[in-house]
Amino acid sequence: MTLASALKDAVRRASAREMQKTLRRLRRLQRQVKSLRLEARAQRRIVAGVERRFSRLKSRVLRTGVSAGPGRPLTPQSIRSLRERLGMPRIEFAKLVGVSPGSIFGWETGRTLPRGRSVARLRDVRKMGVRAARGKAGRRRARRRGGRKTTRKTARR
Structure with missing residues (x-):
């Protein structure tokens, strides 16, 4: 093995190690970005639900308090x-x-x-x-007049 090939080999190994470190950091950042996106989506859904409920309550308040x-x-x-x-x-x-x-x-x-x-x-x-x-x-008090009482008819036997 010559000096040049030994140096090339050492540089290749060092660069591979650095690449692995960089890729690990990159993957970690990608996972964080993904989790933040999911969290943001969930929060957008929550906000949309709260806004929907708010508009319903607002319309109900307007409807009941004319x-x-x-x-x-x-x-x-x-x-x-x-x-x-x-x-x-x-x-x-x-x-x-x-x-x-x-x-x-x-x-x-x-x-x-x-x-x-x-x-x-x-x-x-x-x-x-x-x-x-x-x-x-136009309501008048109904007066009870004396007179015929309504009687229940009885069936003939």
Whole structure:
């Protein structure tokens, strides 16, 4: 073996060792990059889910808390308590407000929300007293008149 070939051989071995060290570092960095990418993807999914939930909650809050101008907002609970305070069934309350009984049910359950003129009418009804609201709805107290009582018919034997 000549001096030149011995030097070439030593340089080849040293360069191979350096290459192996460098490749090990490179592979370690590649694994770290891969794990960071996976983590970033998972975090993006989490953020997207949180944003979806936030938008749903935001729409629900907007749906259940309709602003009735100055004063308290119209919530499903406030509409129901207003109707109960006036002592009216949904049908009468609907006539008073000028909407269908189904609309009243939707408002009270929070499925739908009053819009436009209905909000203004609800605001007006809120200001009314019980007598005024009943009078406007055209409700009269049913008087019991003396007279014939309804009797149960009995079958002939």
